[in-house]
């Protein structure tokens with residue numbers, strides 16, 4: 001790394017995707033970037049760990065991304081890890097339990113423009129009656145047309161919206177819940193209409209490729225802690241893992257230095273605080289935490305939490321915005337709730353199925369991922385993801401593993417003799433923020449009231465739920481603000497274009 005004193009120095013606190021994304025924009029544009037991560041590895045909530053009993057490296061949880069996640073894809077391309085994801089052209093839905101072996105129905109698009117591209121596959125789902133299928137079509141049409149949720153999203157939960165739109169119970173649990181629990185990790189009564197709408201419109205209705213799921217072909221640690229770390233180092237980022245920041249120090253109303261847990265201070269010109277919302281309080285000065293924000297939800301889907309003294313023009317309220325109310329940053333982050341995700345990791349002495357993955361309906365197990373035989377290891381490894389996993393908290397690990405195994409063997413009866421060699425459950429208790437009605441009012445913009453301090457993280461205002469895409473966007477937006485203050489620009493990747501058919505039907 002060159003030692004050019006004229007370069008602006010940036011300190012990034014947090015080596016999750018938000019911090020990594022900010023670094024990936026700033027370093028190649030001539031900034032002298034130092035990133036501090038308190039854990040020994042990068043990746044934050046998307047990382048690998050070593051299973052103590054077997055010594056195997058496993059992911060904290062299977063992570064997937066979708067075609068509509070354009071910033072995440074851009075991040076992977078610019079940091080050289082796009083080849084470590086495989087796009088799936090077919091999903092596999094497993095029929096709800098009954099007294100016979102369940103049918104497994106492929107879910108794929110046909111050569112029609114969105115939103116017609118998925119209509120055939122929906123029409124073929126045998127567990128819905130004709131009446132239920134027409135209710136789904138009616139619900140999707142109403143949701144696409146529901147623009148009110150963009151301006152006022154605090155009134156109603158998505159469960160209430162579904163009841164108001166006369167969605168039968170089986171459709172709620174087997175269609176709406178199945179999609180949303182995977183995307184948002186919450187139950188329908190804890191999901192806002194705006195976030196539900198975003199998932200369906202961006203993911204399934206407006207562009208042919210939005211729904212396509214991409215799955216990592218390597219452990220998350222190899223992607224973020226290895227490949228991306230190497231790419232960032234090559235572009236000049238100083239990565240300090242295992243180095244926690246105790247707090248940010250202010251001087252004359254500006255951020256001046258990061259005080260490390262070992263007492264050292266590192267001064268810089270710009271700071272990006274990219275830690276989860278529940279950790280902000282201990283790192284930020286009291287005067288910033290107590291400063292009042294105006295929370296509002298604006299037309300165009302941009303809910304925002306901005307300070308009255310913020311100089312960001314982009315966030316100026318416009319006609320038609322819902323009434324704002326003052327809330328401190330401390331109170332705002334205190335309002336953001338979180339949801340758990342659990343993953344069951346199982347090794348069998350033989351494969352259960354050749355399918356690479358499957359979505360299971362009406363079961364505790366939600367997504368099955370077949371990781372196959374691991375090289376140099378005994379056993380066939382698979383992972384089962386259980387989102388919105390609050391109900392599991394009272395159950396033992398052994399009971400969860402038994403139930404998951406029973407469910408998998410009922411789906412693939414030929415695997416009945418497979419012997420489980422090992423299993424464990426990992427629960428991330430604060431996996432994602434809950435997309436509750438009104439939550440966007442409490443998500444601050446990246447530009448903090450302090451000129452040279454940006455906030456980043458999936459929880460900041462990105463218009464996205466708690467996802468890798470949201471985290472990367474927040475890092476990009478923070479970097480964009482830093483560049484803008486120096487008269488430079490960085491354009492975020494655009495969203496997937498909406499098809500002419502979608503615009504004709506729903507605009």
Ligand SMILES: Cc1cc2nc3c(=O)[nH]c(=O)nc-3n(C[C@H](O)[C@H](O)[C@H](O)COP(=O)(O)OP(=O)(O)OC[C@H]3O[C@@H](n4cnc5c(N)ncnc54)[C@H](O)[C@@H]3O)c2cc1C
Pocket residue numbers: 013014015016017018019036037038039042043044045046060061062063064065243244245246274275276279283341342428430431432456457458459466467468469470471
């Ligand atoms: C189990 C699970 C499954 C998920 N599945 C998916 C999925 O399939 N698809 C998807 O898109 N998203 C998924 N997500 C969500 C996704 O992982 C997160 O939205 C994203 O990783 C958040 O990134 P972040 O950078 O905002 O925050 P984080 O990943 O939390 O990063 C913050 C970092 O800051 C560090 N830090 C904290 N305090 C300090 C300090 N004082 N000094 C230095 N460093 C500090 C932390 O150690 C951490 O590494 C899942 C999350 C979980 C937990």
